Amino acid sequence: MNDEALIAPVDAVLHGGRIIEAIKKSGVATVVTVPDRTTASGLLRPIASDPTLRHVRVCKEDEAIAIGAALSFCDQRALVLIQYTGLLDSINAVRGVAVEYGMPICMMVGLLGKEPGVAPTKSKNYGLRIVEPVLDAMEVDHCLIETDDDIARIVPAIDNAYARSRPVVMLIGRSPVAP
């Protein structure tokens, strides 16, 4: 990989604690999860032990999308934290519940195996390369959280999803460092 293909420094840092601060700042009170190796230590573990967040473990990612939809009717903000493989597995739920019904489903999706600093569409991994094009085809908003500087995108992304009642995917481009 040459330097021109890099979108961020290879050795940049992404802090899980700062992501969690942004999640809370956005008003999210519930995090619905299926574990992902990318976010397991730096993000999911501290979320699971945070008494100020309600953590719901689900068996399959599409369950999380339905739970997030129901909570939105209760005026409660939720975040779905999953791996990109689970997102791909849940395309029909995203299609039906999030897009066609126009529900504010906020998803934080770990890009397992993505090379640090490399754009997902430039990854050597086929599964990673297709994530953003699939989201574009589905007309789902998305952004990349690759370094600490990108964390500023989280609150506006979630606020916009709820304001416009539409889904958003925040792609986690490297393993967050534990708080």
Place this chain on the structure above:
Amino acid sequence: MMKRDECLEVLARQVPRDQIVVAAYTAAFDWIAIRPSPFNYISSGAMGLTAPHALGFAIGLPDRRIILLDGDGSLLMNLGCLVTIAEAAPKNLIHFVCENGTYEANGAHPIPAQGKVDFAGMAESAGYAACHRYADLAAFEAGIGSVLQEDGPVFVDLKLEPGEKYPRDYGVMHGPKIRAEFAAALKAQRAGSAG
């Protein structure tokens, strides 16, 4: 075996008009005809997602009882939700499965292992607080009142066959109007409670 419409009519007599009922596909069409109410939620978006929707409502509205009318095909499509619900352990959720043994909305083809699957047994193994099975209408009528008072998650397997066929309007199910009415009713009720 019970006729679905007769069974749902028995249930409808036990629930108030503002009871939140989350229903799947064929059962949903019958239910909204038998018990019309803005508190019916029938828009699961895709098969297998009715139970997770109900869990979301149960978590988000802990002071409200949530009735889930699931389908057997829908439940089989996301069987792990039994474990998810048992783990979340909402005391306010009653999970009915309308077991007709078929994908009735899709040509009435049989579900895998039709008649052999023990749905209540699986719910019990998953960790539901209580599980019941009903195949006889009189027994259901006699028992449902106390079942609705139990702490959840409660699972109730209803052995059913089609009864009167009510309109199947997928435009209503997937259209925005019914969800908007549900959201407005919920909001108004919560505003009333707060006031």
